[in-house]
Amino acid sequence: MAVRNTEQYTAWNGPEGRSWAAGAERDPSETELIDRLLDAARIGKDDRVLDVGCGTGVTSRSAALRAGQVLGADLSAPMLERARQDAAGLGNVVFEQADAQVHPFPEGEFDAAISQYGVMFFADPQAAFTNIGRALRPGGRLAFVVPQPAQECEWYVVPVAALLGIEPRPKTVVAAYPGQAPAMFSLSDPVRIRQVLAAFADVSIEALHVPQWFGRTPAEAAEGLLGTGPTRYLLERDAALTRQEAHARLCAALEPYAGDGGVTLPGAQWLVTARWTGGAAAR
Numbered sequence: 001m002a003v004r005n006t007e008q009y010t011a012w013n014g015p016e017g018r019s020w021a022a023g024a025e026r027d028p029s030e031t032e033l034i035d036r037l038l039d040a041a042r043i044g045k046d047d048r049v050l051d052v053g054c055g056t057g058v059t060s061r062s063a064a065l066r067a068g069q070v071l072g073a074d075l076s077a078p079m080l081e082r083a084r085q086d087a088a089g090l091g092n093v094v095f096e097q098a099d100a101q102v103h104p105f106p107e108g109e110f111d112a113a114i115s116q117y118g119v120m121f122f123a124d125p126q127a128a129f130t131n132i133g134r135a136l137r138p139g140g141r142l143a144f145v146v147p148q149p150a151q152e153c154e155w156y157v158v159p160v161a162a163l164l165g166i167e168p169r170p171k172t173v174v175a176a177y178p179g180q181a182p183a184m185f186s187l188s189d190p191v192r193i194r195q196v197l198a199a200f201a202d203v204s205i206e207a208l209h210v211p212q213w214f215g216r217t218p219a220e221a222a223e224g225l226l227g228t229g230p231t232r233y234l235l236e237r238d239a240a241l242t243r244q245e246a247h248a249r250l251c252a253a254l255e256p257y258a259g260d261g262g263v264t265l266p267g268a269q270w271l272v273t274a275r276w277t278g279g280a281a282a283r
């Protein structure tokens with residue numbers, strides 16, 4: 001397998017990927033976000049769909065209920081193992097370990113490419129999206145969800161502030177910790193999104209505010225946050241902060257967000273759609 005994104009490969013095949021793969025329940029609110037994504041991609045019953053950065057396959061499985069055939073592609077072996085287990089009953093979804101930036105997907109094979117939070121991690125996003133485009137038939141649809149800027153994302157500001165031991169004021173928190181580059185927020189600027197989609201036509205960017213679910217209780221949510229994402233990096237980075245203290249701080253910060261449905265924080269996403277024109281848009 002050709003891998004160009006070696007840092008991401010290491011992260012997603014290491015502790016980050018293992019934590020995701022071991023995650024028990026998944027976010028009930030994802031149904032809403034996934035439905036929005038699949039509606040935007042206009043997935044129909046005969047469509048061949050590529051799910052980029054499919055992770056444990058939550059979007060691939062939903063797509064498979066609407067589509068003819070789904071290929072979930074991801075860098076992470078542990079997450080794909082979980083994806084294959086969870087999709088065992090579905091006959092029209094397969095998974096492949098691949099770096100979507102450079103993987104030689106069959107040209108013109110797919111009617112649609114989708115991604116939920118799986119396209120922010122490319123070292124060369126323009127090359128990656130062009131590679132994904134080549135896998136689409138001319139006129140094929142691209143639809144993906146990425147986070148809006150960190151200061152708009154309460155799910156980022158609140159836990160990060162708790163670990164930094166500061167007030168959850170968005171600008172202060174983001175100035176203190178902008179997130180590990182080049183990931184998570186690399187496509188949070190719509191101008192940047194349009195740049196990296198230079199080879200596509202009809203680019204549209206819609207703001208969504210779908211809440212994000214983190215666990216059934218603050219303790220479970222804190223556990224998940226310490227195993228993944230910016231909060232995991234912060235814990236690793238701060239030698240003076242014990243896991244126990246970090247867990248206690250997160251529980252206290254998340255308590256106000258706990259309700260009957262679990263711990264849910266406000267989210268802010270961009271829903272992006274575009275059409276592949278065989279690369280003509282770039283010429």
Ligand SMILES: C[S@@+](CC[C@H](N)C(=O)[O-])C[C@H]1O[C@@H](n2cnc3c(N)ncnc32)[C@H](O)[C@@H]1O
Pocket residue numbers: 005008012052053054055056057058059073074075076079098099100101115116117118119121122
């Ligand atoms: C935040 S997770 C999202 C997973 C999944 N889409 C979901 O919604 O649960 C990001 C995923 O992108 C994958 N990823 C990152 N860079 C990638 C690349 N270059 N090619 C393929 N997958 C990639 C990671 O391995 C990880 O599974």
